[in-house]
Amino acid sequence: MSDRGGFEAKLDRIDAIVKELESGDTKLDRAIELFKEGKHLARECEELLKSAQLQIDEAMSDAAQGGKQRAKTNELDDQIPF
């Protein structure tokens, strides 16, 4: 999850953009520029979220697989010879 640093930073930038636009006194061409930047950042954030979700899902299923394998070896140990 190292992108998280980038992700939060992007969100913060979008926040700043929105605030500036909301203030009302931006010239039209600057507003257009800011708006474009904001939309672009938002798309990037969505991609990052999707990728993060995938990584988490993979990690969860990997862990489950590993757990199953370990459980199997424990069964073999059950026959303690006396």
Place this chain on the structure above:
Amino acid sequence: MRLFEESRPVLQLTVSQFSDRLRRWLERRPELQRIAIVGEISGWKPQPSGNIFFSLKDDRAILRCFVYSSDAKRFPTVSDGVAVVATGTIGIWERSSEYQLRVVEIAPLGVGAIAAKVEALRKRLQAEGLFDRARKREFARFPRRVALVSARGKGADDFETTLREKSPNVAVRFIETRVQGEGAEIDIAEAIDRASREDVDAVVLLRGGGSYEDRYPFNTEPVVRAIVRSRHPVVTAIGHTGDTHLADEVADAVFKTPTAAAEYIAGAWAEVTSRLQRQRERLTRAIEGVVVRCAQRRDAADQMLRLAVDRRSSQLRQRLLQLQNRLERQNPRHRLGERATRLTAAIVRLDGVRERVLTKKGNSLALARSRLTSVNPEGPLERGYAIVTHAGRALRDAREVRTGDEVEAQLFHGRLAASVERVMPDE
């Protein structure tokens, strides 16, 4: 000897009188005061009081017997079917019209002499201290190997079966021997000596049930001595009865049956085996418990991990969504629309202005044109008016000329030369 003289008249007595007489007569007979009767015991009935009722019988007759508890205590063990010599007094029991032997001594038939011999031997051995408790050896709690001195038969089988069942790991070295008959005591002693040479933890001396005579070898000195010199502890189970033999008294442990002996030997093993089994089960359950608890913790941790990560993701997603909404509200498109509206409004106003301006101008033009038209000299001419001139000057007033003057009349087309005939000024 005749009891009653036939020539006498018939005696008449009451029952009690008769009984009394009979008793008195009997009691005067010395041989009946102490008589030994040989017979087989039947109906042996010990009472709670300790007194015993029984009968002695042979093939033709039966004799009721009675023993007081004080005498019964001293008796050897006898039971139904045993042939005995019972010594006692004959008495009359009026109440049941019976004669009975009140027994003070009893001995199995033929055994009397043997028993005496054995008793004498017993006293001698006891004096040597051979029966002392202090002599008794402990034997191993967990024997690995025992020697079984016995004849082949049910007793030996029972012993081996029980031992195998309860402690299968204990080995048995079977040393066969005669256990009854002439000279059997030598064989038994030799067998016990052989057992000493074996590497065993105990010697088990077994003999099944049988009569007193059958069991006699175990009351002999050779067998006792062999047990004494045995290198290993000796355990006996002889006869299945409660009778104690000299071999039993000198042995290190005594049991009533071969099965009991086997259970004793197996005892510790069986106990330990079951304890081990229980511990094994406890261990298994404990381990399983630990595994289960670990699995539960892992599952819980998994869940919490998932929850935490999902929560963070959704937080970020929320924030992103909100920002996207606010961003969208700031879409310049909206502002463009505003501008377009204003533009449109301006254009409309512009149009309006133009219209008015054009209209106004148009009006002015029309006005000017009409004015222009009105000042166009040719205009009136077209309408039939003439411009009359005198000396080149257009005349407006009639008084500007006198009669006879020469004037020119400009018409729309052509001119006229005319002279004034009359002047008519406006009134």
